[in-house]
Amino acid sequence: MQDVIIRRLRKYDQALVTNHFNSLDEDVLLSRFGTPVQPEGLRHYISNMFANAALIFGAFPDSCLRGVGELRLIPDHKHHAAEAAFTVEKVWQDQGIGDALLSRLITVAQNRGVREVHMLCLATNQKMRRLAEKHNAELALVPGQVEATLTTPWPTPFSMAKEITSEYRAFTRAVLSWPNHV
Numbered sequence: 754m755q756d757v758i759i760r761r762l763r764k765y766d767q768a769l770v771t772n773h774f775n776s777l778d779e780d781v782l783l784s785r786f787g788t789p790v791q792p793e794g795l796r797h798y799i800s801n802m803f804a805n806a807a808l809i810f811g812a813f814p815d816s817c818l819r820g821v822g823e824l825r826l827i828p829d830h831k832h833h834a835a836e837a838a839f840t841v842e843k844v845w846q847d848q849g850i851g852d853a854l855l856s857r858l859i860t861v862a863q864n865r866g867v868r869e870v871h872m873l874c875l876a877t878n879q880k881m882r883r884l885a886e887k888h889n890a891e892l893a894l895v896p897g898q899v900e901a902t903l904t905t906p907w908p909t910p911f912s913m914a915k916e917i918t919s920e921y922r923a924f925t926r927a928v929l930s931w932p933n934h935v
């Protein structure tokens with residue numbers, strides 16, 4: 754999808770994130786977490802999403818939050834690595850939103866000196882596997898799942914400018930589209 758607005762989500766976006774996760778059907782949640790999720794478990798997960806310096810980004814293809822990308826540092830990993838995870842509402846899938854979110858997370862990881870981005874998905878998750886392959890990730894089969902590992906380049910002035918410009922652009926669009934919520 755051309756021109757999807759992606760911006761960093763903060764604690765004050767909790768209500769948007771909650772609505773997004775509550776709108777996801779069972780299949781999407783199963784693919785996201787790799788196992789069935791009970792409502793209480795989901796509530797607990799959402800309420801802790803912004804903890805531990807997680808970097809959370811939201812995609813706004815219209816005026817609503819339709820996709821979320823999460824980046825979390827893996828503590829004590831020898832290669833300074835992070836784990837990424839994604840959710841896109843079903844009716845908005847296959848339009849490039851996942852790709853746009855992954856591209857943003859790669860830039861964000863690069864700018865923070867993260868050298869590896871790991872993504873874990875069910876072995877049957879063709880969309881995630883396709884996305885990972887498009888970004889030249891190495892895929893490794895673990896029982897029932899696939900672990901994709903992306904090697905991130907070192908930060909550059911260009912990657913810094915790219916992140917700042919994208920965030921600034923999202924902010925400008927939000928101001929111009931007020932009072933619609935972005």
Ligand SMILES: CC(C)(COP(=O)(O)OP(=O)(O)OC[C@H]1O[C@@H](n2cnc3c(N)ncnc32)[C@H](O)[C@@H]1OP(=O)(O)O)[C@@H](O)C(=O)NCCC(=O)NCCS
Pocket residue numbers: 780781782784785786837838839840841842845846847848849850851852853873874878879880881883884887
């Ligand atoms: C995985 C997910 C984030 C991808 O988001 P998305 O917005 O649909 O992704 P995109 O549209 O950018 O890309 C999907 C790609 O998969 C391809 N694809 C779709 N169905 C496919 C299939 N059955 N087999 C192979 N490729 C397929 C699409 O053609 C597209 O590739 P292309 O850009 O080369 O055409 C989304 O499907 C999702 O939220 N799934 C449920 C949660 C999940 O699985 N999260 C990942 C684990 S953390």
